[in-house]
Amino acid sequence: MALVINEVTKRYQDFTAVDHLSFTIEKGEIFGLIGQNGAGKTTTFRMILDLQETTEGTITWDGTNINNINRDLLGYLPEERGIFPAMKVEDQLYFFGELRGKSRKELKKEVDYWIDRFELEDKRKAKAETLSKGNQQKVQLIASFIHQPAFLILDEPFSGLDPVNKDLLKGAILELKDKGTTILFSSHQMENVEELCDHLCLLKRGVSLYAGSLLDLKKQYGKTKLTIRTELSKETLESMEGVKYVHVGKDQYILTLADEKYAQAIFDSIFDGKYIEKFSLDYLSLDEIFKDKVGGKNV
Secondary structure: OOEEEEEEEEEEOOEEEEEEEEEEEOOOOEEEEEOOOOOOHHHHHHHHOOOOOOOEEEEEEOOEEHHHOOHHHEEEEOOOOOOOOOOEHHHHHHHHHHHOOOOHHHHHHHHHHHHHHOOOHHHOOOEHHHOOHHHHHHHHHHHHHOOOOOEEEEEOOOOOOOHHHHHHHHHHHHHHHHOOOEEEEEOOOHHHHHHHOOEEEEEEOOEEEEEEEHHHHHHHHOOOEEEEEOOOOHHHHHOOOOEEEEEEOOOOEEEEEOOHHHHHHHHHHHHOOOOOOEEEEEOOOHHHHHHHHHHOOOO
16 A cells, blocks of 8 residues: 555644544555545645644555655645746746756656647747646646656646546546556546546545445445436326436436335336336436535435
8 A cells, every 4th residue: 555544633723624534545546535625635635745744643655654755756736726927838847847856858758758748749838828727737737747756646637627638637647547656636526536536535524424445435325326218207207116306307317216126116117018218227426426425415
């Protein structure tokens, strides 16, 4: 295991920002830390980076207290952006890499590769202030890992990116993982967490509501999401045993069941010798689970 957070608490006078938080991130893993604004995510990141001390508990990397490791092992993309407006793109990347102890010669191959990988070749000599918000985000992202850190923290990395650039970023994150980088990231876009992470921690007001496998979290709810296309009315579906809620989509119904065991009876009732265009039973999405656990929404 690479990073271990054990019973970590952070208090500010009478306010507890993080309360007895524990989770483990394995080497080479992408791990999601999710929660509403103010849940304690950024505070946790800052304690890992040793920018703030823990009130209680320990944080270790490879068995060594996080305070005692070589800081160049870490990379960090903060939610608040911070590149230099008047500095050229490639100069930014060399600058941040040299701050982390790399020589210009060592950095050249990485700078050239990632500028090309993020489709910034024509912006290489451009000042950051002339770039679009999305391109500025790409530059800052590259700057966070240009020194090839062993552990990388990404706080809202998809902010300001269009769908094409989001896919580009996801590909880069997976590439870093394949190269052995351990990644901890936060995003309010649950589909990104669901797509990239095998494990996660769900925070609410500094308290962990769940830490572990995404699949195990889904199994807690069971396969209770039933999507169907039928000529039956919403009222008829709502009256069926085991149906808690019915959401009317554009061309389909999405039913929330009390238990997946009711699906067979619903299928038999709907089928009755008729053609069924769609009948799909699945786990809830992470977004739906998040709303239930954090927002108290019914799912």
